[in-house]
Amino acid sequence: MQTVLATAGLLPALGGALPDAAFSPRQTPEPKAGSRRAFTADEEIFAEGDRIAFFYKVASGAVRTYKLLSDGRRQIDAFHLPGDIFGVEAGEEHRFSAEAVTDTKLIIYRASDRSTLAGDGGCLAREVVGALLRGLERAQDHMMLLGRKSARERIASFLIGLSERMTGEESINLPMSRADIADHLGLTIESVSRSLTQLEREGVIALPTNRRSVILRNPAALRRLDA
C-alpha cells in the first residue's frame, strides 16, 4: 500500500492539495494555471508506459484513450470530450495511450505541481478527483456493456451516453470513426455499421449523409434498448 501512494505520480500532490481544498470555503472558480496546446487528428498525446508528467483537460475536439494487445487488438477505454479531464492515473507510468481523435486543443497541467491543484482554492483538485471517480464508474458500466449487451444494445447505450454528455439535444456529433466506435464497444466496424443502419431502418435514428452525426428520432426507444 505504501508503494501505491509513494509511486503515484499524482496522488501525493492530491493528498497535499486536497485537505486544504476540500474543506476550505469556495473561492472564485476558473483561475486555472496550465499551458495550452493544439494536437492534430490522430496525433499522440502520450503512450502506454510513458512516465506520467501531466494530466489534461480537453478544451475542444476529442481524445481517445486505449490499450493494445500484443497482436494489435485495441480496446478504447473512453472518449474524452470538451471539459473532461484525463490522464489521471495511479502508478508512475501511463497504463493507456492517448491520441487526438480530431484536431484538439488541450490544457496541460503538470502532475507533480502541487500548487497547480491548490492554487484555485481546490477547484481543480476537486475536478481531478471527480475525474478519477467518474472514470471508475464509467469503467464499471462499460464492463456491463462489454460483457452482457448485444451489438444493438451497445450502440444504443453509446448513443444515449454521448447525447447526455454533449448537448442533451437530439442531434449528436460523432467526432470518431466507425473503427473507433467499434474498438470502444468491442465490435467490428461492420457490426457497428449494420447496427446503425438497422436502427435507422426502424426509424429510431437518422444518419445524415456526412456519416459524422446521428439524429435521435426516438430517444425513448433507444433508452429502452439501453436496458
Place this chain on the structure above:
Amino acid sequence: MQTVLATAGLLPALGGALPDAAFSPRQTPEPKAGSRRAFTADEEIFAEGDRIAFFYKVASGAVRTYKLLSDGRRQIDAFHLPGDIFGVEAGEEHRFSAEAVTDTKLIIYRASDRSTLAGDGGCLAREVVGALLRGLERAQDHMMLLGRKSARERIASFLIGLSERMTGEESINLPMSRADIADHLGLTIESVSRSLTQLEREGVIALPTNRRSVILRNPAALRRLDA
C-alpha cells in the same frame, strides 16, 4: 464537481484522513478498528442502490460484486479475496451489489468514521485509496478482456490472475461456481466449461474431480494466451 465530493460517502473522510496520514512517518501497522461479521454462502452484503454506510475487508472466504440488467443478465465486476478491500465507491449509494461467494468473514468499517481511517497512522487510509486505484486498474484491464479477448484467452487471463492473487502456487482454489466465472468473463457456463475442458485436454491445466480447483500444469502456455 462540488457535488461529487460533497455527496461522496467516503471521500470526505478520506480527504480529512489522508493528508496527515500520507506524509506522516510510518507507525505501527495493523491496529485496526472495525467489527467482524460472518456471512454464509450467497448471503447478501449490500445491494445496488443501498446507502453507503460501510466498507469491507475480506478476512476469509470470497465476495462477488456485480450489477444486474433489468432482464436479469449479470456482470460480476470482481471477486474479492482475503485481504481485499471492497465497497469503496464515490456517490452516496452503492452502484453494485455484493454477496458472499462462500462462507465468508468480513471486517466492517464505518465509512463515515473519519477516526477509523486516521487512527492507525493512515495505514488503513492508504489501503482504502489503494483499493480504489487498484479497482480502477482492474476494471480497465477487464474491459480489454471483455471487449477483445476470445473465450480461451479470457479463461487463461482469469486463471493467471487468480494464481497471482492467491498463493502464486500452481494449484488454484476456485471458490466460485462456473456461473460466477461466466458472469465475470462475459461468457456462458457452457463456454467456461468447454474452455476449461479444452485446456485440460491440451495439458495446460488439470481439473481435479472436485471441480473446485485447477492445477496450472503449463503456466507459460497460459501466459502466452493471456496476450
Place this chain on the structure above:
DNA sequence: CGAAGCGTTGAGGTTTGTCAAATCAGGTGG
C-alpha cells in the same frame, strides 16, 4: 441410497466476425 445441484457434453441455432466488393463523401488538380 437417493435426491438435488452443479458441471459436462452434444446438437444445432444465432449473432457476430471475416473477407470482399460496391458505394459514398471529401479533397485534388485540371
Place this chain on the structure above:
DNA sequence: CCACCTGATTTGACAAACCTCAACGCTTCG
C-alpha cells in the same frame, strides 16, 4: 466547376465463435 482519386463506410455472402436447449454424469449431502 467537374472528373478523379482516396479513404471511410456500407453491404453481401459466408464462416466461426459462442449461445441455447437438452441430456447426461458426477459430487455432495441428507
